[in-house]
Amino acid sequence: QVQLQESGPGLVKPSETLSLTCAVSGYSISSGYYWGWIRQPPGKGLEWIGSIYHSGSTYYNPSLKSRVTISVDTSKNQFSLKLSSVTAADTAVYYCARLANRVPDYWGQGTLVTVSS
């Protein structure tokens, strides 16, 4: 059974960098699939952030591209998200997911990140 678990600080100060990691179990990232990040501001809808393949190939949402970096560590079977220069608008539940042809089929439970001083 594929399982994903997000981890990282729940509170980030404005202008700083948000950093999250997604640990994958039950499946080796090196075996294939893209892996992605999706977020959901409180009470709002879902926003696609970006995705990465085990080779390191990435795709980013154009609206966030200048601030987003997604990386992968196959030795630890995990991938990470960095979002720079955050503002209150970046407050959201952040989900990691496995992408089967750009279809998130397995999701993490989500982690709330609040941007506040």
Added chain:
Amino acid sequence: DIQMTQSPSSLSASVGDRVTITCRASQSISSYLNWYQQKPGKAPKLLIYAASSLQSGVPSRFSGSGSGTDFTLTISSLQPEDFATYYCQQSYSTLLGTFGPGTKVDIK
């Protein structure tokens, strides 16, 4: 960018009702359309992929149809555990998989 819309934004229904939710894409996305169910405090759950394929383990009362720009999710007989928010998502674009704004289904 491909934009997704859903209608209605919310609906009230009773157990046993047939419920239909519509999703429209701003351009043709063939059958690259997926449906998710989200309950409060939980991650979305994949119900339907490729417009009409039922994800493993999902009850058969859920069905999807459509192609091109217009798609439908139907719940044939609404059950108590089906009260949730439903999202469509296009997976046609290589760059990003845009979600619709959601449809909240609550109890009448």
